[in-house]
Amino acid sequence: NAGVMQNPRHLVRRRGQEARLRCSPMKGHSHVYWYRQLPEEGLKFMVYLQKENIIDESGMPKERFSAEFPKEGPSILRIQQVVRGDSAAYFCASSPRSKIAGELFFGEGSRLTVL
Amino acid sequence: AQTVTQSQPEMSVQEAETVTLSCTYDTSESDYYLFWYKQPPSRQMILVIRQEAYKQQNATENRFSVNFQKAAKSFSLKISDSQLGDAAMYFCAYREETSGSRLTFGEGTQLTVNP
Numbered sequence: 322n323a324g325v326m327q328n329p330r331h332l333v334r335r336r337g338q339e340a341r342l343r344c345s346p347m348k349g350h351s352h353v354y355w356y357r358q359l360p361e362e363g364l365k366f367m368v369y370l371q372k373e374n375i376i377d378e379s380g381m382p383k384e385r386f387s388a389e390f391p392k393e394g395p396s397i398l399r400i401q402q403v404v405r406g407d408s409a410a411y412f413c414a415s416s417p418r419s420k421i422a423g424e425l426f427f428g429e430g431s432r433l434t435v436l
Numbered sequence: 437a438q439t440v441t442q443s444q445p446e447m448s449v450q451e452a453e454t455v456t457l458s459c460t461y462d463t464s465e466s467d468y469y470l471f472w473y474k475q476p477p478s479r480q481m482i483l484v485i486r487q488e489a490y491k492q493q494n495a496t497e498n499r500f501s502v503n504f505q506k507a508a509k510s511f512s513l514k515i516s517d518s519q520l521g522d523a524a525m526y527f528c529a530y531r532e533e534t535s536g537s538r539l540t541f542g543e544g545t546q547l548t549v550n551p
Contacts, residue, residue, distance in 0.1 A: 354538060363527055363541040364481075376536050410479060414539070424471055425531075425539055427481035 323348065326395075327413050327428035335436050340400040340407070342431045346415030353396040354425060355388060358410040370396055403435045438463045440530050442542035449518045450550050456503075457513045457545045459528030467533040470504065470511045475544070476524040484526070487511065489533075515547075523549045 326345040334340050346353050351372055356364040366380040370390035381388065385403075390396040400407055410432045414425035439462045449455035461470070472484040487495045487504050494502050499519075503512045515522055528542040 352536065356539075356541075363543045364539075366538045366540070369536055369538060371536075377538065380538075412481060414481075423469065424483050424486055427473075429478070429480050432479075 325350075325413055325415050325426050325428035327411075327431050329431060330429065331432050331434070333434045333436065334403050336404055337402050340403050340433055340435075342398040342400075342411050342413075342433070343395040344398070344413030344415075344428060345395040346413075347417075347426055350415035350417050350426070352416045352418070353390050354414045354416075355396075355398050356412040356414065358412060358430070360409070364412060367398070400433070403433070405435045408433055408435045438465075438530055438532070438540050440528050440540050440542040442528055442545050444545045445543070446546045446548070448548040448550060449515070451518055451520060453518055454514060454516045455518055455547065457515075457526050457528075457547070459511045459513070459542055461509050461511065461528070461530045463509070463530065463532075465532055469531045469533060470502075471529040471531070471539070472500070472502070472513045473527045473529060473541075474522075474524045475527065476521075481527075485513065518549050520549050520551060523547055 353370045355367040358364045368381050368388045369377040385401045387399045410430045412430045413428045441460045468489045470487045474482045474484050485497045485500050499516045501514045525544045525546050527544045529539045531539050
């Protein structure tokens, strides 16, 4: 049973470009969470999605950031017009269901570097 | 809002010795989960141990155990017989037992194991 898969593992973008990060949850998991980890800091919640629905985006910056989890395919975190401050590791996590809150299963992260 | 505090940015321990990492949290909920995650240099988030708040018995996983003090809102991690492979960043995390709740992380404790 494959774990949470994230790609790309490393992404380099110049200021003003777009970054797209993809996350495929574990098989049977329908809940996806995105977290951001700035250098030397802990993980900060960004957004929680279920298939075709954004449930909680209270941690998302109001501009330039968006997320989706379509009926088919991976969840995507999209950052438009990237700036140097967006450089961070972005982690995706999944869980099998929402009612019983156990641990989240994390991917290996996508490291974004903005030049 | 729930907060998680790790007051020790860095800790060190001699190989084969015991070390305790501290964590406190703030919540008004009675039902929740607490976790310790390990993040080695590979940056993969690895679950170390979990504790359900309704359980009075402290969780144990091999060399890892917790001291859960619900009234004091304290959740420390004890690592016995420390090994070089235990060197990592350790994050304490909290999750409500409600539908779709997020994980809230502390800022982390960097553990060094000295040979």
